[in-house]
Amino acid sequence: MKLKARHTFFILSALFLIYSVSIYLKPLSVNTDDRFDKTAAANGKLVWQKYNCQACHQFYGLGGYLGPDLTNILSQPGKGEALVKAMLKTGTKQMPAFQLSEKETQELIEFLKSTDASGSADPRNFENTNFGMIERYETK
Amino acid sequence: MKLNKLHIGNLFLVTAIIMLLLGLGFGLLAAFIYLYPNFLKDSIGFISLRPLHVSSAMFWIILGATGCVYNGLRVVTNKPITNRVAIMQWLLWIISIIGIFISYFTHQFGGREYWEFNPVWALPIAIAWLLFLSNFYSHINNVRKWPVYMWMWLTGLTFFLFTFIENYLWLFPYFREHFITDMTIQWKVNGSLVGSWNQMIYGTAFFLMDRISGTKKVGKNNLAFAMYFLGLFNLMFNWGHHIYTLPTEKYIRYIGYIVSMTEWVFFVKIIYNWKGAVSDIQKHYHYFPYKFIMASDIWVFINMGQACLFSIPAINIYTHGTHVTVAHAMGTTIGINTMILLAACFEFLKPDLYKETSLKALNRVFWFLQISLVVFWTSLNIAGIKKGLWQLSNPQSSYSKMMDSLEPYFITFIIAGFGLFVSLSIIAYKLLKHSKKSIFN
Secondary structure, three states: OHHHHHHHHHHHHHHHHHHHHHHHOHHHHOOOOOOOOHHHHHHHHHHHHHOOHHHOOEEOOEEOOOOOEOOOOOOOOOOOHHHHHHHHHHOOOOOOOOOOOHHHHHHHHHHHHHHHHHOOOOHHHEEEOHHHOEEEOOOO | OOHHHEOHHHHHHHHHHHHHHHHHHHHHHHHHHHHOOOOOOOOOHHHHHHHHHHHHHHHHHHHHHHHHHHHHHHHHHOOOOOOHHHHHHHHHHHHHHHHHHHHHHOOOEOOOOOOOEOHHHHHHHHHHHHHHHHHHHHHHOOOOOOOHHHHHHHHHHHHHHHHHHHOOHHHOHHHHOOHHHHHHHHHHHHHHHHHHHHHHHHHHHHHHHHHHHOOOOHHHOHHHHHHHHHHHHHHHHHHHHHOOOOOOOHHHHHHHHHHHOOOOHHHHHHHHHHHHHOOHHHHHHOHHHHHHHHHHHHHHHHHHHHHHHHOOHHHHHHHOOOHHHHHHHHHHHHHHHHHHHHHHHHHHHOOOHHHHOOHHHHHHHHHHHHHHHHHHHHHHHHHHHHHHHHHOOOOOOOHHHHHHHOHHHHHHHHHHHHHHHHHHHHHHHHHHHOHHHHHEO
16 A cells, blocks of 8 residues: 555656646746836735735735725726825725835836736626636636 | 653644634634724734734644644654654744744734745744654654555645745745736645645544544545545645636636545545444543544535535636635634644643533533534625625625625624634633643653
8 A cells, every 4th residue: 555655646746746837937938018017016016915915905806805806906997096096095994004105106006007917807707618617708 | 851751742732722712812803893994903903913813823723733743643653752853843933923923013014815924934934844844754764554644644744845935936036027827826835735734634633533443444444545645636736726717827727626526525435434433432532532523524514515616617706705715714724624633632632621620511612612613604605695796796886885785794703703712712721721731741
């Protein structure tokens, strides 16, 4: 049993490593998106984490549950960059006002531009396909 | 103090129980914010309370699993495990926990969801885990014909370290600059990390089943090994079910979907087989370990049903990003992991309940805990379903209006949460009361 178990363990582990590496290499095949500054967006992600925005907010339905999903906050009707900046300064009923520097605010906005450019997170933009799978029928 | 006088497995279990108590307290405070948004808003706030609650709960599980593995290893190898390496491992955890809590209280974040602390505090955890792994390897050399739980412990230990390191790939701009890849890796990590500590905890459940039944049949049968490999397969490949809506590669979502459908199947069957093999005398001798293992069995069944349903993407679209996910996380963390860990705590710490406490009173607490969890889980599910329907409605009311409409379910969830806090605190107190004796031989 031990020998068989060991072989199965190593085969599965090798498959897992191959699968993992294929995901790590993915950025090499992605075209550059000129709708946002890549470096500033990457710094904006650090701002997002520094102020723990994920405690309340989500991207693509992943994150906290107290506030709304912010994936497409910049392109939603009636929302956008000005609203985000105002909310950060004044806070809301639940959200405290954050004292972000001008640079941090701009990097965070750039990060939100990158999430917005990645696709639509609205569940209404999906349809059922074969075998219970879902696909996006409205792409940005 | 001589090292061989110290029981390292029980030291980890007692530390874990303290984390459980802290997690319950922080969780209750955080829940109040759902009803009273101004509560602690300008002091500690939800942004600190949530990570304090989540980290405490995770440390309860991780340290508890560590304590179980050390206790199990002591029985399997028939020799004391405590040594300088194990003590150093425990000290590194304590340093890290103190640092993490101070950083949360002072709003010094920097990490990502579930690991929100500054990455510098991940370093002592990673070193502690390396020491754990080396200690485990150095003790298992002479063990022949490994029972399934030894494989599960080894798997949990190895994959935890791998995924914990993978969890920090975002530190490199190469990953951070690609939002979708970064999110994919984040949820790959989350899925596999949970799978890793589940391997350690379910391994402990098998170990306890063998110990309670006294047969040593559970850990060596073919079905148990089949179940183990199914669990390992899921640990590696099922995490795609977290990101069906993320615009990542199709094959990742399909692999996640197909693999998820194979989940849990054998586990319930094994527990039922085992249940039949335990005599009334054995049940009486291991009264609370048996009771908590059986409770986890019921919660596996409930959560398995739920997980299988919302691993189907067409259903997942209604539940994703809603409190149904929270209900599932709580159902598995409290209903399965906590029940198994409490069974292990009663077995290894051996609290002297029969002299001081009437068994009837603790039985009532046990049932109060189960009922509270049912109410807690149900209220979160109803709130989640309502939010799911809102997400797909057109036209859509505002987010705050939708949240206001969920208030009755949040009130129920807080009352039930208080029930969980009270019942688990009583059980933790009983376990801690005589713990000094169990740490120092």
